[in-house]
Amino acid sequence: MRTRTTIPFLLLFSILAPSPAVRAMPGRDVNNDRVTFDFPETATFSATLTGPEKITSVVLEYGNLQQSCGEVIAKGFPEFAPSTSGAVEWTWDMRQSGSLPPGATIWWRWRYQDESGDSFLGEKQTATWLDEVHDWQSISQDGLRLHYYGKDPALAGSLLEAGLEGLRRNRDLAGLTPDGPIDIYIYPNYPDMQDAILFEPSWTGGQAYADFNIIIMGLSEEDDDWNRNTVIHELTHQLVGAFTFSCIGTLPGWIEEGLAMFSEGGLDSDMQSLLEDAIRRDDLITLRSLNGGFSELPDKANLSYSQSYSVIKFLIDTHGPEKMTRLLTALRDARPIDDALLEVYGVDTDGLDDAWRRSVGAPPRIIVQPTPQSTPTWVPTFVPIAGGSLLITPTPFVVPTSSFNESSSPISGPPLGLTLMLACLCLLILLIVGVFALGLIVRRQNAGKGRDVRA
Numbered sequence: 001m002r003t004r005t006t007i008p009f010l011l012l013f014s015i016l017a018p019s020p021a022v023r024a025m026p027g028r029d030v031n032n033d034r035v036t037f038d039f040p041e042t043a044t045f046s047a048t049l050t051g052p053e054k055i056t057s058v059v060l061e062y063g064n065l066q067q068s069c070g071e072v073i074a075k076g077f078p079e080f081a082p083s084t085s086g087a088v089e090w091t092w093d094m095r096q097s098g099s100l101p102p103g104a105t106i107w108w109r110w111r112y113q114d115e116s117g118d119s120f121l122g123e124k125q126t127a128t129w130l131d132e133v134h135d136w137q138s139i140s141q142d143g144l145r146l147h148y149y150g151k152d153p154a155l156a157g158s159l160l161e162a163g164l165e166g167l168r169r170n171r172d173l174a175g176l177t178p179d180g181p182i183d184i185y186i187y188p189n190y191p192d193m194q195d196a197i198l199f200e201p202s203w204t205g206g207q208a209y210a211d212f213n214i215i216i217m218g219l220s221e222e223d224d225d226w227n228r229n230t231v232i233h234e235l236t237h238q239l240v241g242a243f244t245f246s247c248i249g250t251l252p253g254w255i256e257e258g259l260a261m262f263s264e265g266g267l268d269s270d271m272q273s274l275l276e277d278a279i280r281r282d283d284l285i286t287l288r289s290l291n292g293g294f295s296e297l298p299d300k301a302n303l304s305y306s307q308s309y310s311v312i313k314f315l316i317d318t319h320g321p322e323k324m325t326r327l328l329t330a331l332r333d334a335r336p337i338d339d340a341l342l343e344v345y346g347v348d349t350d351g352l353d354d355a356w357r358r359s360v361g362a363p364p365r366i367i368v369q370p371t372p373q374s375t376p377t378w379v380p381t382f383v384p385i386a387g388g389s390l391l392i393t394p395t396p397f398v399v400p401t402s403s404f405n406e407s408s409s410p411i412s413g414p415p416l417g418l419t420l421m422l423a424c425l426c427l428l429i430l431l432i433v434g435v436f437a438l439g440l441i442v443r444r445q446n447a448g449k450g451r452d453v454r455a
């Protein structure tokens with residue numbers, strides 16, 4: 001099963017802040033400036049720094065080139081003994097930050113300050129994050145750059161042709177074109193590909209990293225059609241992801257995976273049979289459920305892919321590719337999916353689900369009525385007896401509070417439970433006093449009667 005995920009790039013970034021005046025450095029001030037890879041786990045940066053006076057602080061500024069929502073920079077702080085010249089070294093551990101895809105461009109530079117307060121900034125250096133063990137070969141055409149090793153050049157040429165066909169299909173079906181060169185890294189088998197990235201499922205066969213313009217995949221040794229279709233599938237993810245990139249919006253799973261499946265040319269016999277059986281048994285997944293991630297259960301996941309393909313095919317066959325481009329544009333502009341569908345097709349997610357079901361002869365969608373919810377009780381906030389104001393922070397199990405009319409003032413006072421407890425305590429005290437008083441009265445009456453009898 002192919003998958004498209006975005007790896008968590010967990011770095012501690014700091015936005016560039018104003019700094020002291022930086023002097024231009026002659027090349028001799030930073031020597032032996034290099035990076036050494038222990039792929040795919042670490043990148044170690046090292047250099048020899050020289051200054052006119054004793055160097056007191058050193059910072060490594062580094063990062064990678066990718067599509068992002070703002071210019072940010074990561075910083076490393078190597079150990080350094082104050083001196084006019086000395087070697088520095090700092091290691092970027094991908095096991096802590098999250099892995100980069102093979103082929104990503106890493107950049108770095110050294111910034112240091114001497115005891116006079118002058119700052120120095122070295123030239124920016126770059127390197128390609130890739131193992132140096134394999135003898136990588138490359139072929140390219142029309143902005144596609146395919147890198148491979150351990151396979152016949154004829155096979156690489158066949159996969160490049162599949163990529164060019166994928167570009168043509170995506171251009172014709174959804175108006176998607178590359179915004180720059182796309183690198184495809186082909187591994188001869190799945191284990192080699194999985195060894196090149198960290199923290200990915202063992203069943204991963206291919207991935208697209210749209211923000212890097214990079215695709216990686218492992219080859220099947222038995223199924224050449226699968227290999228060609230995987231190139232097209234992941235290339236579609238790359239084009240869709242780059243086109244719809246947004247810092248505040250999300251792309252529904254059924255659109256992304258449906259387009260990738262549709263660009264392959266159609267469902268295979270097994271996937272088609274799975275979809276037909278679900279239609280016949282009325283066991284389809286609601287389209288709204290497919291807005292998010294797909295199930296990890298194989299049967300449910302395969303049905304999700306099949307349904308997504310069928311819905312995309314219905315939209316393109318019925319309304320044409322131009323409207324699909326408009327839909328992707330609306331999603332890129334951070335429109336919610338229901339608003340985007342209404343704007344382009346005149347229906348929301350549920351309306352599209354109903355129309356698609358009618359087109360494939362599926363039973364109508366079961367409309368589930370929302371479960372009535374009890375109205376939560378307003379819980380007052382108590383004013384502290386002394387000290388500053390209390391800052392209320394959310395907790396994992398906080399009780400929800402309802403809103404109230406701001407024009408009316410809430411009644412403050414002790415909580416109901418405390419009031420009831422105090423009332424019960426008062427009643428109990430009154431009862432005890434009453435019983436005691438009644439006992440005294442009865443005792444005095446009996447004592448008077450006794451004196452009359454003895455007299």
